[in-house]
Structures are given as structure tokens and as C-alpha cells.
Amino acid sequence: MIASEVVQERVQIPLAAENLSTERIAYLDQLVNQAQTAAAVFTQFSQDDVDRIIKPMVLAGLEQAQNLARLAVEETRLGVMEDKVIKNMVATEFAYNYVKDKRTVGVIREFPERNLVEMAEPIGVIFSLLPITNPTSTVLFKCIMAIKTRNAVIFSPHPKAWRCCSEAVKIMYETALKHGAPEGVFSCLESHTLQDNAYLMRHKDVRLIDATGGPSAVKAAYSSGKPALGVGPGNTPVYLEKTADLNTSVVDIIISKTFDNGTICASEQTVVIDDEIYDAALKKFADLGAHICNEKETKLLERTVIDPQTGFMQPMAIGQKATDIARFIGLAVKPNTKLLIAPIHGVGREHPLSVEKLFPVLAVYRAKSVDEALKVCLDVNHAGGLGHTAVIFSRNDEIIRKFGDVINAGRVIVNSPGSVGALGAVYNDLVPTFSFGCGTGGGNSTTDNVNIYHYLNIKRLARRTQNHMWFRVPNQIYFNMNAVDNVRQFPSRATILVTNPAMERIGHVDIVRDRMAPEAHLHVLVIPDAEPEVKVVMQGVEALNFYKADQIIALGGGSVIDAAKIMKLKYESPAADLEELAAPFLDLRKRVIQYPAEKINRARLIAIPTTSGTGSEVTPFAVLTDKERGRKVTLADYSLSPDVAIVDPQFVMSMPKGLTADTGIDCLTHALEAGVSSYASAYTDSNAMQAIRLVFKYLPIAYEQPRDEEARSMMHNAACIAALAFSNASVGVNHALAHAFGARFSVAHGRANGLMLPHVLAYNAAVPAKFMPSPYQQGYVAHKKYAVVADLLGLGGQTVEEKVRNLIVAVEGLLDRLQFPRSIADLGISRPEFERAVPGLVKIAFDDPSWRSNPRMPLMSELVELFWKAYEGRGARELAPAQRKTA
Amino acid sequence: MATSAVEPNIDEKQIISALHAATEKLEDHDGELVLDISTVRRIDTNAVRALEELVQLAEGKAVKVALRGANIDVYKVLKLVKLDTKFSFLNGHGQRSTKLENFHAEPTAK
Numbered sequence: 001m002i003a004s005e006v007v008q009e010r011v012q013i014p015l016a017a018e019n020l021s022t023e024r025i026a027y028l029d030q031l032v033n034q035a036q037t038a039a040a041v042f043t044q045f046s047q048d049d050v051d052r053i054i055k056p057m058v059l060a061g062l063e064q065a066q067n068l069a070r071l072a073v074e075e076t077r078l079g080v081m082e083d084k085v086i087k088n089m090v091a092t093e094f095a096y097n098y099v100k101d102k103r104t105v106g107v108i109r110e111f112p113e114r115n116l117v118e119m120a121e122p123i124g125v126i127f128s129l130l131p132i133t134n135p136t137s138t139v140l141f142k143c144i145m146a147i148k149t150r151n152a153v154i155f156s157p158h159p160k161a162w163r164c165c166s167e168a169v170k171i172m173y174e175t176a177l178k179h180g181a182p183e184g185v186f187s188c189l190e191s192h193t194l195q196d197n198a199y200l201m202r203h204k205d206v207r208l209i210d211a212t213g214g215p216s217a218v219k220a221a222y223s224s225g226k227p228a229l230g231v232g233p234g235n236t237p238v239y240l241e242k243t244a245d246l247n248t249s250v251v252d253i254i255i256s257k258t259f260d261n262g263t264i265c266a267s268e269q270t271v272v273i274d275d276e277i278y279d280a281a282l283k284k285f286a287d288l289g290a291h292i293c294n295e296k297e298t299k300l301l302e303r304t305v306i307d308p309q310t311g312f313m314q315p316m317a318i319g320q321k322a323t324d325i326a327r328f329i330g331l332a333v334k335p336n337t338k339l340l341i342a343p344i345h346g347v348g349r350e351h352p353l354s355v356e357k358l359f360p361v362l363a364v365y366r367a368k369s370v371d372e373a374l375k376v377c378l379d380v381n382h383a384g385g386l387g388h389t390a391v392i393f394s395r396n397d398e399i400i401r402k403f404g405d406v407i408n409a410g411r412v413i414v415n416s417p418g419s420v421g422a423l424g425a426v427y428n429d430l431v432p433t434f435s436f437g438c439g440t441g442g443g444n445s446t447t448d449n450v451n452i453y454h455y456l457n458i459k460r461l462a463r464r465t466q467n468h469m470w471f472r473v474p475n476q477i478y479f480n481m482n483a484v485d486n487v488r489q490f491p492s493r494a495t496i497l498v499t500n501p502a503m504e505r506i507g508h509v510d511i512v513r514d515r516m517a518p519e520a521h522l523h524v525l526v527i528p529d530a531e532p533e534v535k536v537v538m539q540g541v542e543a544l545n546f547y548k549a550d551q552i553i554a555l556g557g558g559s560v561i562d563a564a565k566i567m568k569l570k571y572e573s574p575a576a577d578l579e580e581l582a583a584p585f586l587d588l589r590k591r592v593i594q595y596p597a598e599k600i601n602r603a604r605l606i607a608i609p610t611t612s613g614t615g616s617e618v619t620p621f622a623v624l625t626d627k628e629r630g631r632k633v634t635l636a637d638y639s640l641s642p643d644v645a646i647v648d649p650q651f652v653m654s655m656p657k658g659l660t661a662d663t664g665i666d667c668l669t670h671a672l673e674a675g676v677s678s679y680a681s682a683y684t685d686s687n688a689m690q691a692i693r694l695v696f697k698y699l700p701i702a703y704e705q706p707r708d709e710e711a712r713s714m715m716h717n718a719a720c721i722a723a724l725a726f727s728n729a730s731v732g733v734n735h736a737l738a739h740a741f742g743a744r745f746s747v748a749h750g751r752a753n754g755l756m757l758p759h760v761l762a763y764n765a766a767v768p769a770k771f772m773p774s775p776y777q778q779g780y781v782a783h784k785k786y787a788v789v790a791d792l793l794g795l796g797g798q799t800v801e802e803k804v805r806n807l808i809v810a811v812e813g814l815l816d817r818l819q820f821p822r823s824i825a826d827l828g829i830s831r832p833e834f835e836r837a838v839p840g841l842v843k844i845a846f847d848d849p850s851w852r853s854n855p856r857m858p859l860m861s862e863l864v865e866l867f868w869k870a871y872e873g874r875g876a877r878e879l880a881p882a883q884r885k886t887a
Numbered sequence: 888m889a890t891s892a893v894e895p896n897i898d899e900k901q902i903i904s905a906l907h908a909a910t911e912k913l914e915d916h917d918g919e920l921v922l923d924i925s926t927v928r929r930i931d932t933n934a935v936r937a938l939e940e941l942v943q944l945a946e947g948k949a950v951k952v953a954l955r956g957a958n959i960d961v962y963k964v965l966k967l968v969k970l971d972t973k974f975s976f977l978n979g980h981g982q983r984s985t986k987l988e989n990f991h992a993e994p995t996a997k
Contacts, residue, residue, distance in 0.1 A: 037935050040967035044929040044960045124967070183932040 020195050028199055034184035035125045035152035036205050041182040042150040043122060047105040053147050053179045054096065060175040061092035061140045061168075068136040068171075071164035076132050078319025083260035087137035087423075087434075094425045094432045095141050099148050099452055108458070115463035120456045122150040124207035127200045129217050133263040133319065133358070135161035138212055138434045139168035143186060147176055149455040154206075155188045156197055158213070166190075201226065210450070212435045218443060229450055231435050232442020234265035235356040235385030236418050237377035239403055240281060241370070241394035242274040248415070249393035250284040253362070256391075256417030258338050262359045263319045266389040266411065266422030266436060269356055270344070270363040270380045272373045278366045282341070289338040290362075291322070297331055298342040298353070304329040305361055306352040313357050322360040347379035356384055370399060374406055381407050387441025391418040410437055410447030424449050466775055467589065471683040471728050472638050474618050479647035479717055481709065484515050486646060490604060492520045492551035496543055498564040499555040500529035503610060508651055512555055512608065523547055529556065531625045531632070532563030534578070540567035541574075544603065553606045554642070555651075557663075558614030561607045562622040565640045572599040578624065582633040584849060595637040607642035610651040612702070612715040613663025613750055615670060615723020617645035632743065634849075641727070647720045649713040657703055660715075661818040662750030664699040667691065667719040668814075669753040673732040674725035675789065676764055676782040677853040678774035684729040685785075689792055691722035696793055696810070700817050732854035733845075734760040737866055740844040744837055745829060754820045758808050759869040761786065765804040768856040782855040823873025834871050841867055899927045906937035913944050920945065925956025925979055935968055942973040953977050 020028075061068075069084035103109070109118040126146065130138050135157065146153045157165035166188040173186040189196055197217075201209055201224040209228040211221035218230035240249055257268050273281050286292050293301060305317045305325065317325055322340050326333040333340070344363045347354040353363040367373035381390060390409040394400050404412045416427035424430035433449035448454065478486045495516065503509050509524060516522055525543050527536050544552070544567060554564030569576055573596035585591035607617035616622075620641045624633040655663070671691035674684055694714050701711035734756050742752035765783040783800050790796075790803035795810050797803035812822075821827055824834060842863045845851070851858055858866075897905040902924070909922055930938075945952045955977040957965070965971045977983055 037932050037968050040964045041930065041932050041935060043963055043967065 020199055024196070025199065028196060028203070031154055031187050031189070032125060032200070032203050032205050035154055035187060038182040038184035039122065039124045039150070039152040042152065042185065045105065045150055047103060049180060050105055050148060050150060051100070053176050053181050054099070054144060056179050057144060057147065057172055057175045058092045058096040060171055061144075062089060064168075064171050065089050065092070068140075068164060068168050071167055072136045072161065075164050076135065076158075076161050076319070078133060079260040079263050080258075080321075084134075084137070087134055087260065088140055090423055090426065090432065091137035091141040091434060092144065094423075095144050098425060098432050099144065102148070102452060104149050104452055104456060108456075115465040117461040117463075119459045119461060120149070121459050123455055123457060124151065125205055126151050126153045126208045126210055126455070127203075127206045128153050128155050128210040129197065129213045129221070130155060130157045130161065130165050131212050131214075132158040132161045133260075133265070134212075134434055135165045136168040139165050140172065141432075141434045142210065143169070143172035143176070145452050145455050147181060147185070148452050151455055152182075152185045153187075153210075154200065155186070156192055156200070157188065159192075162191075208455075210435070215443075222443065222445075228445065229435065229437070229454055230442075230444045231265075231450075232387050232438030232444055233356060233384050234267075234269070234388035234436070234438075235380055235383055236266060236269045236389045236391060236409075237380035237385070237407070238268045238271040238391040238418065239373050239377050239394065240271055240273040240277070241373070241392065241396060241399055242276045243395040243399075244277075244393035244415070245395070246277060246281060246284060250281060250288060252393070252415075252417040254285070254288055254290065254339055256419045256421070257362050258322075258360050259417070259419050261319045261321055262357070262361075262419075264419035264423070265356070265358065266413075267358070267419035268362060268391055269385070270347070270354055270365060270376075272365045272367050272376045272380075274370075274373060275366055275368050278364075282364070285339070285341055289334075289336055290341050291326070291331075291333040291337045291339070293331075293340060293342045295343075298344070300329060300331060301340065301342050301361060302352040305357065305359070306355065308352070311349055311352065311355060313355065313359070317357070317359045317361070320359050325359060325361065347376060347383055354380060354383055374403065377403070378406055381409065385409075387438030387444065387447060388436060389413065389418055389422045391416075391421070408439075408441045410439055411449070422449075464775065469679070469681050469728075469776070471681070472620070472641070473724050473727065474641050474643060474645050476643065477618065477645045477647065477720065479720065480713055481649055483646050483648040484512060484608060484650070486644075487512060487515045487553070487606060488517050490551060490606065490644070491517060492604070494547040494549045495520050495522045495551040495553055496540070496547060496549045496567075497522055497524045497553045497555060498540060498560055498567065499524065499526060500557070500560055501526055502529060503555050506654060508555060508610065511650070512553060520551075521547070523549075527560065527563055529559060531559050531623055532566065533625045533627050535627075537563055537566045537570065537624065540564070541570045544568075544571040544601075548601075549603050551604045551606065553608065554617075555608045555610060557609065557611040558616040561609065561614075561616040561642070562624070564605060564607070565616075565622040565642070566624055566635065568603055568605050569595075569635075569640065571603060572596075572601050574600060578633060578635070581635055581637070582624075586849075586852065588636075595639050604644065605642040606644040606646060608646045608648065608651060609716070609719070611655060611659060611663040612652050612712070612719040613666040615667065615719050615726070617642055617647065618720055618723045619727045621727075645720065647716050649709065649716040652712050652716050653707065653709070655706070655712075657706065660699075660703050660706065661820060662748045662754075663719065664695060664702065664715060664750070665754040665757070665815070665818065665820065666750035667715070667722045668695045668699070668811075669734050669738075669750075669757055670726045670731060671695065671718075671722040672757070672761070672789070673734055673854075674722065674729040676785050676855045677726075677729040677732060678772050678777045678855055679729045679853050680776075680785075681729065684725040687721050687725035688729070689789065691718045691725065692789055693792055694718035694721070696814065700814065703818050730853035731850050732760070732764070733851040733856070733858050733863075733866075735850040736845045736848035736854075736858075737841075737863065737870070739848050739850065740841045741824070741867070741870075743844075744841060745824075745827070747827065751820065754815055754818075755822075755824055755870045755873075756866065758812050758815070759866050761804070761808050761811060763862070763866060764854070764856050766856075769859060769862065770857040772852075772855055772857040774853075777855065780855065824867075824871040825873065829871075831871070834867075838864060838867055896926055897922060897924050899929070902927055902930065902934050903937050906934065906941055910937070910941045910944055913941070913948055913950055919951045919953055921953045921955055921977065921981075923955045924961065925958075927961060928958065930961055930964060935964065935970070938965070938970055939968075942970065946973075951975065953983075955979070955981060 065088035073081045169188040209221040221228035340361045389411045390407040391413045411422045413421035421427045425432035431449045431451045435450035437446035439447035554561040609617045620638045622635045671688045675688035698711040698714040737756045738752035787800040787803035790807040795806040953975045
């Protein structure tokens with residue numbers, strides 16, 4: 001805190017400008033207008049233009065450093081001239097060294113890997129309050145910052161530092177102007193009052209207030225409603241820890257505390273010394289020119305340099321030499337005494353010297369332990385210095401880090417002088433500054449050492465970035481008749497074969513058993529043929545553990561394969577929490593929950609599908625039923641994909657017609673949805689298109705002539721190929737609708753998909769009410785892709801609309817040929833029952849992640865409409881909106 | 888509206904004198920004054936002041952002033968000092984730009 005600002009605590013800077021004369025207002029307006037014009041003109045300057053102005057300014061400042069230091073001491077009666085010269089030189093030379101190579105015009109930083117560029121926009125007019133303690137150095141520093149960032153500044157010096165500040169501004173301005181800066185870029189208020197400050201803080205054309213001053217000035221700045229940079233009061237605690245280099249530490253503290261007679265707010269205030277080195281430290285202080293006060297002298301100091309009413313430091317002491325203070329209060333000290341040291345026994349009002357003292361008086365405290373030391377430092381930190389600065393002298397890295405962790409300080413200076421250390425660029429790599437941000441602890445907006453980047457608005461030019469995509473599939477897929485022979489090549493001590501009762505009954509299990517390597521021990525686990533339940537999965541895990549299995553073969557439909565996937569997951573990573581792993585996510589790359597990488601056991605998973613539908617043998621998905629809680633749990637991760645897929649049509653030759661149709665349409669839906677998905681790529685498109693072509697050609701044959709080997713083989717491949725597509729491109733709204741409807745009314749998945757499909761095709765092909773925001777899609781192409789499918793199938797048509805219509809007709813024709821019900825009503829579900837169910841269905845469908853890759857973003861009202869269209873089975877080719885209640 | 892007087896190709900180096908000359912021309916002119924500043928890369932504070940004077944005088948004489956070919960940097964300066972609303976802006980081909988204040992102007996043909 002600064003002396004005058006201490007006084008001004010009782011005389012607050014007004015929050016509104018009252019009683020200003022018209023002439024005064026005209027003068028202030030003219031200043032702002034001039035600055036605004038300068039700032040506007042400045043926006044045209046290039047980086048070279050700006051850098052050409054800065055260098056001569058810095059040189060002028062260096063040349064005038066001594067003169068300005070002398071003026072400052074003469075006027076303010078504070079500080080040490082020689083130290084102020086150093087401050088002026090740091091404010092120019094060190095500041096220049098920091099800024100000279102920095103880009104502050106146009107593009108300032110580029111991140112090519114992120115397609116991102118940062119660009120600079122000047123602030124405009126800055127209203128800058130100046131302190132009494134570092135008047136000229138603050139001017140020099142801010143002028144350099146302002147020019148570097150193409151801003152104009154109106155300076156408001158402290159009333160007791162007006163002459164030296166205005167001289168510094170004049171030197172900087174004249175030099176800047178001479179080298180091309182716009183006229184009016186700097187100005188200095190003449191004989192101003194607090195009312196002037198209040199008026200300018202609220203002026204509509206002042207864009208930023210930079211308040212380097214006492215708390216009331218900072219408070220006024222932040223209360224003005226303008227963006228503001230402020231500083232906070234300091235009360236720097238110092239921990240002199242027992243492992244510190246005592247020689248260096250004591251000298252550093254003396255350097256810092258006596259620098260400019262202690263006027264830098266980052267200077268040491270209370271030194272907490274470990275008991276083991278306390279006496280040695282005080283002896284060293286004394287040897288180097290400090291006067292160690294006895295109890296009586298400490299009491300004298302308490303009464304005199306601290307105001308007993310307010311508890312703050314006395315203004316008369318600020319920036320005065322130790323010997324002058326001693327003489328003034330009647331304390332006998334040696335003539336060359338640099339520092340008065342007063343032992344204290346606590347922090348707070350009962351220990352007056354524990355507050356900030358911007359003069360060469362230092363409090364010291366003996367700490368019996370590290371814990372006590374840290375607590376006392378924290379007490380000092382909280383006694384008026386939150387967010388400012390703290391210092392530690394130590395060679396124990398753990399204690400240094402702990403200190404940094406507990407103390408609330410924007411700058412934690414290690415093994416260096418506090419004041420000069422906090423300035424930056426002298427003892428460390430902190431950014432050089434004359435304004436210390438104290439963060440929220442000090443009521444500021446930043447803890448930074450205020451620098452050029454606080455004088456800029458940073459704009460970010462973000463180019464469209466497309467994440468890399470992938471095509472991930474099991475690394476071994478064996479297909480066509482007798483592909484199951486390949487199981488022999490996989491060595492195994494113990495294999496668990498997971499299957500359903502039907503597979504055992506019709507002899508498929510024996511087929512696999514006969515193909516196993518002779519030394520492999522095969523154990524069969526029969527599970528119900530329904531979506532797997534947790535209980536069933538855990539039984540499987542038990543079996544895997546019992547036999548210490550190294551291989552799992554899943555022989556069955558999607559449910560069996562899903563069950564095997566989850567059994568493998570829990571067997572390999574017993575701690576895996578299925579509930580947690582099923583957490584919803586939007587982007588696989590950014591998902592919160594990661595699947596376990598560490599595996600206690602390892603088992604190869606071979607999937608042998610016995611339906612030509614789900615494609616679960618190659619997908620990274622598994623669905624589980626949690627009967628206890630009455631819900632489905634969907635797991636999705638590439639680690640779930642089977643290691644080997646064996647797509648052998650002999651296992652589907654006996655599929656009943658109904659199952660053939662259902663699973664075949666499921667396959668078609670997978671392919672059509674993957675084809676228009678927002679994650680579609682050239683890799684998935686090729687698979688999707690091929691699968692569609694195969695389904696249209698072979699599904700009717702497989703349905704009508706179930707013993708046709710070629711048809712069965714092609715359909716079996718189609719299901720796998722479609723799954724390769726949707727494993728990487730995902731599905732869409734058709735699946736979201738089908739999941740909800742199928743679960744509610746116990747309709748087979750493929751059948752549910754078929755009921756929705758023609759309507760979803762029409763829906764996706766139409767111009768969306770809402771486009772899906774997806775970085776992977778460029779423009780809206782679903783209708784065009786459907787047209788490509790129509791071309792592939794040779795359906796004819798001249799325009800895209802005609803081709804889409806033909807595709808829908810072809811799909812409807814296929815459904816008819818498979819004797820699919822053409823409406824939900826055909827399933828015998830009554831209208832009232834369906835009407836009651838729709839709101840719930842829509843909610844579940846909207847919660848389903850499947851639609852998030854749909855090319856068209858579905859509105860809830862549109863989901864209602866689609867359900868009703870499917871209920872009534874109205875011709876999708878009509879493409880007419882329905883009049884239905886919304887959910 | 889009376890015919891426009893055009894000050895062609897105002898030289899960047901002599902923009903101040905050109906603006907002062909244009910200001911004097913306003914004495915004898917009514918209608919619209921078009922200043923071609925297409926070769927002016929940037930303006931300084933004196934030029935800003937000269938434009939402010941010009942605008943003040945033009946407003947007093949009910950003369951509209953159009954700036955032809957103002958580049959984006961100059962346009963930004965005028966915007967920051969709030970002079971942009973005092974002028975109309977023509978592109979290099981003499982076509983008016985569609986700004987809100989010109990909303991009532993007839994659209995340019997395609």
C-alpha cells in the first residue's frame with residue numbers, strides 16, 4: 001500500500017464525477033478525443049512501424065534515467081535516487097529486451113497443427129493512473145507497452161509526483177512523435193483532481209483503465225464499469241528455511257528491503273526463520289548493517305511507525321531511510337544502519353509490525369517447525385497481501401513446492417530478493433513489469449505481471465479442422481463356406497464356447513468342436529438366446545476363470561456374440577465397471593470414461609455369427625440387459641471388437657424365413673445409414689455400397705430359396721461388410737426409432753428397422769429443418785448419396801429427386817417381397833395404445849446416441865411424425881408432412 | 888440531386904492540401920462531392936482533423952460527401968473516430984456500398 005493512498009482510504013475516489021465545470025469537461029473530452037484519433041490512426045501501423053518508434057524511446061529513457069530519478073526523489077521525498085535510476089533502466093532496457101522480438105501487430109502467434117492463428121487488436125484509449133512510489137519508471141514502462149501495442153494513453157499522475165511524471169511523459173512523447181507515432185498518442189492530465197479521474201474512468205471512449213496505485217484507485221477503476229487492470233496491496237511473507245544458503249539469503253533480503261527504501265510493494269515484510277538458524281541469521285543481519293531491536297525498541301516501533309488507529313503504516317515513514325526513521329522516533333542506532341529488524345511473536349492487530357511497511361523496517365518470527373513457519377507465512381499473506389508476492393529461501397524442493405502451493409501469491413520468489421525479483425527479468429524469468437496483478441485475492445482481474453498482452457485484445461482465427469478419421473476392423477476375417485476350418489490354426493489350452501440352445505441342438509457346436517486343434521480343451525457354455533443379462537455374463541466370467549480360458553468362441557446371433565464380448569471384458573479386466581463404461585458420449589475421442597488397458601487375463605475372442613444381420617462379429621458394440629434396473633446398457637469401444645471373425649455361411653443355411661428377412665433388413669439398414677452418416681468416409685462408403693448391392697440381389701433369393709448356397713453366402717458376407725461400414729461410420733435415426741419401438745413392443749430389431757426405413761429415407765432426403773453440426777460433413781449430401789445408391793442398383797431416374805423416390809420404391813418393394821408388415825398397425829398394436837406410447841418412445845429415441853451421426857438432426861416433433869408415419873405406413877414417397885401431436 | 892463534383896486520385900502525400908481544397912470547393916457547390924482516395928494507403932491525425940472539418944462544413948451546406956476507393960485500413964480509422972457515418976462510401980467503380988444508412992438506395996443491378 002502507498003502512503004497517500006492510505007490517507008485516501010478515508011477520502012475515497014468518487015465513483016461519479018460531480019461538480020466538474022463545463023470548461024473542465026471540455027478539456028477532458030478534448031484529451032480523450034485526441035487520444036482516440038491517435039489510437040485510430042495507430043491501427044494502420046505495421047509491426048515494423050511500431051518497432052521503429054520503440055527503440056529510440058527506450059534509448060531516450062535510458063539517457064534520462066538519472067535525471068528522472070532525481071526529479072522523482074526531489075518531488076516525492078521518497079526512495080533512493082540511485083535505486084530509482086535502476087528502476088528507470090529496468091523499465092526501459094529490460095522491458096525492451098522482453099518486447100523487442102514479440103509480435104504485437106497482425107498475426108502474433110500461429111498454431112499450424114491446430115489450424116489456429118492469434119491476431120492482435122489494440123485496445124484504443126487507455127486511462128492510466130500512476131503511483132507515487134515508482135512514478136517515472138511506471139511511465140517509461142507503460143509508454144513502451146502502449147506504443148508496442150498501438151494504443152494511446154492518458155496519464156493521471158499521483159498529485160505528489162506530477163512534475164516528474166509529466167516530464168517522463170514529455171520525453172517519451174516527443175521521442176515517439178519524432179519517429180512517426182501519431183500525434184496525441186500520450187497526454188498527461190494537468191493539475192487534476194479526483195473528479196477528473198472519476199470522469200475519465202467513465203468516459204465512453206476510454207476503453208481500459210490501468211490503475212497502478214492504492215486500493216481506492218483500484219477499487220474506483222473496477223467500479224467504473226470499464227475493463228480495468230489493477231494492482232493490490234502487498235504484505236510479503238518470507239520463509240527463511242534451515243537449508244537456505246544463509247549468506248546469500250540475508251544479503252538478498254537486505255538488498256530487497258532497502259531497495260528504494262522499501263517502497264516496492266513486493267518487498268519483504270515479515271521474515272519467518274526456522275529455529276535452527278534463527279540466531280545465526282540475526283547475527284548475519286547485524287553484521288551486515290541491520291539493527292536488531294530489543295523488546296522495548298520493538299514496542300517503540302510499533303507505537304510510532306504503525307498508526308494505532310488504523311493499524312496501517314504511517315505515511316511519514318514511507319520510503320525513508322532506516323537512520324532517518326530511527327532518529328525521528330528516538331531510537332539510537334549506528335550511523336550506517338541499513339535496516340531496523342523487530343522480532344514479533346504473532347500476526348494480527350496485536351502485533352502491529354506484522355502489516356505492510358514500505359520502509360526499511362522488517363519483522364522477524366522464530367518458527368519451531370516447517371508447519372509453524374508455513375502457517376505464520378500464510379497468516380501474513382492473509383493480513384493484507386493476498387495474491388501479491390511471497391518469498392522463500394530454501395534448498396529443499398519439496399518445501400519450496402509446498403510453500404508455493406499454500407500461499408496465495410501471484411509471484412513466489414525463490415532464493416532471490418523479493419522486490420527486484422518480482423519486477424521480473426532481473427533475477428528470474430518473470431515478465432518484467434511495474435504493475436503486479438494480485439488476482440481475486442487482491443481484487444484484480446489477473447495475477448500476471450502486467451505486460452504487453454494485457455494491452456491487446458487477442459483475436460483467434462480458427463480454420464475449419466477436420467479430425468483424422470479411422471477405419472478399424474478385426475485384423476482377421478475368414479469368410480465363405482467352411483471358413484470355420486480356420487479355428488484349427490489358433491492354439492489354445494482352454495476354450496469356452498459360448499452359444500445358445502439351438503446351436504447345440506442343430507449340431508453347429510459339433511461342427512466347431514470337430515475343427516478345434518486336438519490339444520485344445522473345449523468347454524461349452526449355453527446361454528439363453530436373448531439380449532444378454534448381467535447375471536448370464538457373470539456366469540460366463542466364472543467359467544472363464546474356472547478353466548483359466550485363453551480363448552472364447554462365440555457361436556450364435558448378435559446376442560450371443562455381445563455376451564461373449566462382455567464376458568471377455570470382465571474376464572480380462574475384472575475391475576471394469578460396466579455401468580461406468582456405458583456412460584454416454586458424444587465424441588469417441590473426447591469421451592470421459594476410458595476402457596481399461598491393463599489386463600489381468602487374456603483371451604482371444606473368435607466370433608462365428610449364425611445370422612446374416614447384426615454383424616456383431618466385427619463391431620465394437622455390445623448391448624446388455626440389466627433386468628434388475630430394467631434398462632439396456634450399451635457398451636461401445638474398439639477393444640470390444642472380436643479378434644477373429646469367421647463368416648461361414650454353413651451356419652445360416654437353416655435360418656428360418658422370418659429371421660432371414662429380419663436380419664437381412666437389419667443389414668440393409670446398417671448399410672444405408674452408414675452410407676449417409678456424418679462420419680461416412682470413402683472407406684465406409686465402399687463397404688456400405690457393396691453391402692446394399694448384395695442385399696438387394698441376394699436377400700430375396702435367400703428368403704425364397706433358403707438352401708441357395710450362393711445367396712446365403714453373399715448375404716452372410718453382406719452383413720459383415722455392412723458392419724465394417726457402420727462400425728466406423730455409425731448408424732442413424734432409423735436405429736434410434738427402432739431401438740425405442742422394438743424394446744417397448746417386443747418387436748425384433750430387424751423388423752423394427754424395416755418399419756421405419758422407407759420413412760427415414762424420405763426424411764433424410766428432404767431439406768432438413770435442422771442440419772446436423774458435424775465437422776466431418778461438407779454440405780448436405782444425403783439425398784445425393786441415396787441417388788448414387790439408386791444408380792448403383794440401376795433403378796433409373798433423371799434427377800436426384802426421382803432417384804431417391806425410386807430407391808424408396810425399391811426398398812418398399814423388397815419389404816413386400818419379404819412379406820414384411822408395412823405398418824405398425826399391421827402388428828396389431830391399437831391406435832390408442834400407440835398414442836399413449838409415443839411420448840415415451842420419442843424421449844427414449846432422442847436419448848439414443850444412434851441419431852447423432854444422422855445427416856439430419858431430428859427434432860422431437862419430427863420423431864413423433866416419423867413414428868406416426870410408421871404406424872400408419874403411409875407411402876414414404878409422398879413426402880408430405882403429417883399433422884400430429886408433438887411429444 | 889445536383890451533379891457530383893469529383894476530386895480524382897487524391898495523393899496520399901498531399902491529402903491534407905487536397906482535403907482543404909475540397910473544403911474550399913464546398914463554398915461553390917451543392918449536391919454531392921466525391922473524393923477519390925483510392926491511392927491513399929493510410930491517413931494521419933491531421934488528415935482525420937481535415938476530414939472532420941470537411942464534414943462539418945458540408946453538413947452546414949447540406950452537401951453530401953462521398954469517399955471513393957477507401958481501403959479497409961482507412962475505413963477502420965474513420966469508424967473508430969465515428970466519422971464513417973458522416974460519409975457515404977463508393978467502391979473503386981463508383982458504386983455505392985450497401986450500408987445500413989443507405990438502405991433506401993436502389994439495389995445495384997446484378
